[in-house]
Amino acid sequence: MTRLLLSTLFIIHYTLICAQPTAVGPTTEDAKLRAEIQTLLNGFRGEVGVYVRHLKTGRTVAVNADTTFPTASTIKIPIMIGVFDKIQKGELSYQQELLYRDSLKYDDGVVGSLKDSTKIPLSQVVMLMETVSDNTGSLWLQKLAGTGTAINQWLDGHGFSQTRVNSRTPGREPFRTRYGWGQTTPRELAELLVMIRQGRAVSPAASERMYRNLTRQYWDGDALSQIPPEISVAAKNGAVNRSRSEVVLVHAPNGDYVFCLMTKNQQDESWERTNEGFTLLRNLSALLWRTFEPKSAWKPTAEYEKWW
16 A cells, blocks of 8 residues: 555544544443433424433434524524634633624614623623523624634534534525524534533633533523423523524433434424423423433422423
């Protein structure tokens, strides 16, 4: 074998390794859990994808996990990564002071309600994006990250070939029409969260800061409501009329597990708690807690729903 051929094979092998989004170890499909999840999905009026992985044991379930779904607000995880990548390169500073202008307003969230010329730290805008899912702040940060193009380049370079920002991104207009702000798969979104947790997104220090932001979720009425309040979780959810999604990493006593459920083309477009997508999120989360923590006697407090 020639030296040139050996060099070429090495480059191909190295590229394939580097393109993998996570260092996922050996996995085993959990047939029993898959059957239980499939039972939850039966009768759902729309399309749904689920990805589950227990990080310690490798128990995995994937149902339409590589199908593309609208991200809705879960795209704010990649946006945060794009901002932190700019910070790592010295092009932005986490505590730098930003100047809000009325021209940035998208809706009446926290940032969109600021007065023109208000000064606010970049770190607070990031916190509002991840914690209360502030849309005006998110679009502002997307622009600071170099628009969706720069974010998509980072994603592609780290093995996330299906996760993309579409909104306000040149060349992505057809995808925006189909998927909205962004698109991803349940597997990629879950493994992106794992990458952050394991300190492999941008840098160990940047990953830690991003992960802390994701543990402060205001919208905790669905998947998180089925996990004991003393258990630390990192999460991000997203919802538009015909799509409800959530990605969650749970620090359970028997080992961390990550899961992502995404829907699209839902017939139920209501915004009540009984929405089929919201109900699926709660039922899946409850099932996974019981499965991975079988000795836990915890269950949501009676009448807990009145507080959501």
